[in-house]
Amino acid sequence: MREEDRNDIRNLPLFRNMTSPAFDALMHAAYDQVFPAQLELIRQGEVANFLHVVLEGAVELYANWQDRDTTMAVVQPVATFILAACMRDAPYLMSARTLRRSRIVLIPAVDVRAAFARDHGFALATVQELSEGYRNFVRHAKNLKLRNARERLGAYLWQRSLDTGGAQGFVLPQEKRLLASYLGMTPESLSRAFKALRDHGVHIDGMRVTITDPAALAALVQPNTLLDTALNIP
Amino acid sequence: MREEDRNDIRNLPLFRNMTSPAFDALMHAAYDQVFPAQLELIRQGEVANFLHVVLEGAVELYANWQDRDTTMAVVQPVATFILAACMRDAPYLMSARTLRRSRIVLIPAVDVRAAFARDHGFALATVQELSEGYRNFVRHAKNLKLRNARERLGAYLWQRSLDTGGAQGFVLPQEKRLLASYLGMTPESLSRAFKALRDHGVHIDGMRVTITDPAALAALVQPNTLLDTALNIP
DNA sequence: GGACAAAGTTGATCCAGATCAAACCTCGCG
DNA sequence: CGCGAGGTTTGATCTGGATCAACTTTGTCC
Structure with a gap:
């Protein structure tokens, strides 16, 4: 992984307050990959194996049922997505696809959970991130209904x-x-x-x-x- | 607080894995109150001061904008609500009212955050609870759209x-x-x-x-x- | 630069669900 | 026991947004 990207990740609220050893361990386990546009990264219903970090490009989170589709969110760099499924070790509720050529870091969910257990700063940041994500979906639902x-x-x-x-x-x-x-x-x-x-x-x-x-x-x-x-x- | 209620709370997934001293500290700071039906417990926009636990009765979470109202969820005993706002120390996005005479325990948000910092089992449970709440709102939004x-x-x-x-x-x-x-x-x-x-x-x-x-x-x-x-x- | 595909717009029509209005229950209460 | 208020159902009508179809614009690739 490039030094610059590593720093971008390090500066995310989610990782900012980790200890360096914990962060290094996470990055060591991570994969840095470039994906072409329109590639399906995640299919809803699969079990969450990776926390994703978008470094470049953009990712659409969408859902489908029967033959209907809907866009739930768009993730712009630099940000993470599907933290909740990773922490729960549960199936993804949404699918994800790249909107354009994108560089994405994949961090194994098991390492994320391990980091949570070991590093208090990370645990705190995780809760902040989840809470804000939660609140954003409450807003989305309110918007739709009101x-x-x-x-x-x-x-x-x-x-x-x-x-x-x-x-x-x-x-x-x-x-x-x-x-x-x-x-x-x-x-x-x-x-x-x-x-x-x-x-x-x-x-x-x-x-x-x-x-x-x-x-x-x-x-x-x-x-x-x-x-x-x-x-x-x- | 009655011994029985205390046990009910203790058995919630959120509190089950806390150390006893941490749990005792939380309960010590908490208020146990009975509210009549149709009482507004929380008004959206206020800053979150308390985590709420419903022991008896039922609570409606609702939202409004302009002159429109909508029900977002109903909380049945025994369960907590608005954990996300407490952890973020942010304004409530939803209002809450009792649907019937209800017994509710109020735990100061500041104590919840302190417990999170001190007790790892509680931190883990908080993340599980938030993640599931998050996922439920994703489901609610998917339902509405699909x-x-x-x-x-x-x-x-x-x-x-x-x-x-x-x-x-x-x-x-x-x-x-x-x-x-x-x-x-x-x-x-x-x-x-x-x-x-x-x-x-x-x-x-x-x-x-x-x-x-x-x-x-x-x-x-x-x-x-x-x-x-x-x-x-x- | 032309051609083709995909995105976007416009118009006509349709329909799911809202609104408005009027019964009709149901249950608490004097 | 009757009465009143609020909840529920039913009917009539309306309308926001969907659907279908045609056309225009934009972007992409030889």
Whole structure:
């Protein structure tokens, strides 16, 4: 593994407060691999063998049932995913695929659990990470149940705007059909929701979004940290 | 606190593997209280001061935004709730109210975090509990996004049937309007969904449900541990 | 640079589930 | 025992978002 990547991982909240020996042991057991776009990394129902860390690229977490599919989250570098399944030693509830060529570190779940047992700083960080993941899914469920399609899109755009440093203009980080699936609607409905938001201070041109009237958008979506997920999801 | 209640708490997975001194310290700091029905225990947005343990009665976790409300979960004895907010020292994302007269133990969040730091068995149990909570919310979100109203109800009834020991007949544990809200639909739609399920092996009479044709119901809902939440929720 | 595929948009139509309104139960209580 | 309030069901109607189909745009690969 490259020194630089190692440092990126070391600086993640999850690993920041580990002792060096414990961290070294984890990294020693880990695999660093590059995967092409559209590769299925994990299939839901398999038992969790690895904690994944995305160093470059992007990974989609999705779920399916019968012939239906839905996007649950997008993981951007540098971040980990499916910690919960690893800690429980349980089957993955979601599948994962690369959205583009991605570099990913795989840490054997058994080593993660061993590190948890030995290193208190890591144990604490694990709980913080799990708690925040838990809370983000509570937010996702609240969003789905309490807001309609237009409001969900508006809230999403508002949050993206904040995440890009309060800039009024930004570029959508993923293609629209994926965003539609994440927000729980069809691509057609997303397209119409964008049109509807023109009356609420949002201008869209291809992938480029401009919030022309923040007050109007805020009035519609009532942004709220109890519903809106900060940071790269997706 | 009564000896019996103390034992019930001690036997919860979360507390089972604590050292006795650590458990005693936690219990020493805890309050044991009885609340009437319909009392708001927690309001979303407040900072988490207590981990709650339901000993008797039942507690509804719900969320609201603007003038809309939705039920997120029902906690049955003996179980804890809002561990994630306590560990993060963050605002509650959900409100909580008693559904009936309930006995609840309140453990100061600061003591919970201290116990986590000192007692490894508790730390491990905390992570297991959080992970499972996390996974249950993933399931809830998957359910909402992948199944329609009728399928959600069918899956719910299937799971309740399993939870009551595979019995074909059982009584709904909560009133229907609450169930409707939990399943993400209106009471009217729930009523119609019940009627629609008559063609899929479900008979309903008031609060009493009978699964007359398990194969037919299973064919409709395709029960699946990756979507369906076992145990008392709600 | 042209051609082909995939993503996105637009329009027409449909339908699951919401809303509104009116019974109809059920159960606690004076 | 009747009465009232809240829960539930039923019916009529409406509508947000899905579906289906056609068209346009964008990106990719010889």
